[in-house]
Amino acid sequence: MAGVPRSVKRPVRAGQTLWRRLDMRQRLLLPLTLVFVLASLLGWWAASELVGRALRLRQQALVVATAEQLAGGQLPLTPELLTRLGALVDAQILLLDSRAPASLPQWLPALPSPARAPEAPARPMATPHADGTLNLRINGAPHLVALRPLPPGLAHGADHVAVINSLADLEAAIYRAAQWLALAALVSIALLLAVATALTDSIARSLAQLSTMARRIADGNRSVRMRALGPPELRSLTCSLNEMVARLDAYERRAAEQAKLAGLGAMAARVAHEVRNPLTAIKLQLQLRAESGPGGQEPDAVDLVAEIRRLELLLGGLLEQARPRRLHIAAADLNAVAGDVARLFEPQLAHAGITLAVDLAPTLPPAVMDVDGCKQILTNLLVNARDALGRGGRVTIATGPAHSAAVFVSISDDGSGLPDALAAALIAGDRDTLGAGGRVGLRLSLELAERMGARLATCESELGGACLRLRLPRAAPHHQEEATWQAS
Template sequence: MAIRFHDRIAIRLSLAIVIVVLVTAVTVATLVLRDEKRILQRDLRVRALQLGEIMTRQVLEPLLYEENYTLHELITSYLAARDAFLVYGELYNEQGEKILAREKIPVPRKPVVLAEYAGELPKFLRDVEQSNDLVPMDLVVPISSSKIGVVGYLRLGVSVEPLIRTISASRRKVWAVTAVIAVLGSLAGLWMARALLYPVLLLNQAAHKVGEGNLGMEIRETGVGEIRELSLTFNTMSRRLKELVDEITAAQENLVRTEKLYALGEFSTGLAHEIKNPLTSIKMLIQRAGEQEEALEGEDLEVIIDELERIDHTVTRFLRSARQSDIAVTRTDINSLVEDVLAITRPKIEKSGVVIVKKLAKDIAPVQIDASGIRQILMNGILNALQAMDEGGKLTITTAVDGRELRCTITDTGCGISEEHLKYIFDPFFTTKENGTGMGLSVAWNIAQQHGGRLDIVSSKNNGTSFILVLPYDDTPYS
């Protein structure tokens, strides 16, 4: 049975490797970018605090002396610096009144009540997480002196645009490196998977060929570790299997040859035994005629003719059992065939005092069989049943369809067959009758086999016997 594409181990292992590499690369890249963003945000926060501390020291004295021009120039210089990230700057006195406000670009911002942020520590009104390239960070830093205390406040707008550009550049670089690592890792993983699975695939193909009968084939010993050991084990197994099969084949040929010789011996013995008796009678008549110097005539000639016919009949029966003759099949009603056989055997049945019970199914379609051969089987079954009921009894004949099989069963209430004899019942020349040849059931078995059917005998000592003829059945109408 062909394996579906997505069920192949090579495909599944390759996909698993690619998925693991991709997930690992993406996870590492995500963690790197997250940590880098956290570090950059922290650095920007620290720089903003450092800038606020520096500026508060520079504006402390001009603020105390109300030198507004100096304050204006100082804040303007910070806004105009090339590498400055300051967006706006505002100065407030200690009461929270705005003294000065300068901005690089117009930025909308909410008024602030500095009394709410009174103290000597800087305070972020809008931290880096709440900012973007249009909305800067908002920081309030108290302007204080160790002797005087808080004398004012400095409010700074710190741009996060450089941070965003840096993070975007880092993201592009990290994802580019991640893509390269993912591709190289996937290729390396697929190469490793192929190197690992190639011996297994070779082993699978070799196993299929061995299963198809190509015994003794070997594969190249590739791979490492357990895979290489598996290849060595397969080659050893394949060689040993071929040796065993060759031994079994040779033994089977010898057994068949022995069985044929045994069968030939049995056949010859049985044939010789059956011919010897009539030949003895003929020989005795001829010897007596020679001794008395009389011509053979009258009753003696009739005896010789009868014995010769007996020999001819015996040889014919033996030849028919020994070879598969062609059969001529025709459409035949099995029930009509049963009725014909009963009509032929009715005088013998009535004479033996046996009661006939017929259970013939009415819905059986005609079947293609050799009528004369099947008639001989049924005749043999009925005559054997009558011989088993020498003191009378009941003979039941049944026809029925069971699935794709047609069954004709002849059941008697006679003496039955012992278990010991039952297993030899179809063997040529086996008989328990004094005048039997042991060929009737053997011939019947051959005829059933020629029809693609079989004969079954169900019996036990003193419990009667069922003689079952099973034939293929097809109820498709014939054109």
């Protein structure tokens, strides 16, 4: 406020300080009160003016009509008639002679007359209205006077008629009307203030609740909800804020779950890295033992080596969960991949009393895949089937053409079937639900399938239980050559 005198700055700053001290309700109500008062005062003034003008015009028209009727020469201007007519219109009627100024009332200005005596004193003529009436003060009271010239010979000794009406009663009536209008304005202000108070209370209460809710949200409370109150705009804002809190709560839950899974993945990766080295040494010793047996093969050692390979696949999956490896996409024989996984799992499933059936298509074109990734997916699905069956049951691994551009491999069992929540999550690609509860294998399988350009989905099981199908694209002619590419 540069250039403003200090005496002006002080009231401005005091006003700003006082405005900041007002609460929200007072800040809303004060401008509304000022608007209502100003509007009511303006309305009262306009109504009073209109009523007063209408009453004055009506009285003026009555006086003018009476004077013109008398000056028309159709009525005999007898004293009795003038008295009765004056009583009827609530006015005094006088016959005047402009040729004798001394006979005129002192309050009446000089009348225009060519026969005025030269020695008569001239009195100023008041400015008449357009209809020939004059506003004069007689004995201190306002009066309305209508002057009209009379035809010659109509009244003996008079050439003008004057109709004089006192405006005291009219002004009193206008004053009373203004009082009633003022009372109506005050009642209107009171009613409007009552409505404004209720409205501002509702708005202030809703805004205060929204402010409290925002503070609780900022403090970390995600269970807070507020009932929608107030005008439609505030109700919409409240609903939006409730929805925002719900979404924020869901987002934080997912973030916490993801952080937990990330921590578990990092820990699992460390464990897998530490276990894989001694497991490799054990596998090497078992391979040497298997080769040293009769005929170059020892059955028990061969089976143990197969189990260790399966463990290596699981450890590789854990490492990939923490740090996805680079895929080597190329054309491969899906029957060979499915057969290798089946041979690795057959002893383990047999030990659990589970019968493994292999149904491979006799002629199947090459498929585009990462061989290790495809084996990992089939391994995860077989592990899930084994865990779901427990002791006893049947599992089938089958291959076949999906359509002209794809082939498939499916794993089905005769168990209780895939839970609806997992089936829906698999269709929607919801990794959080698939990975919840320690089911990282299904989530990892979905991620590997997407990275390979394949699709993992549910299917109808001929055995009556769960069925999961991995659909892979057929290899184009250039894939059947040695050319490969890497997918990060």
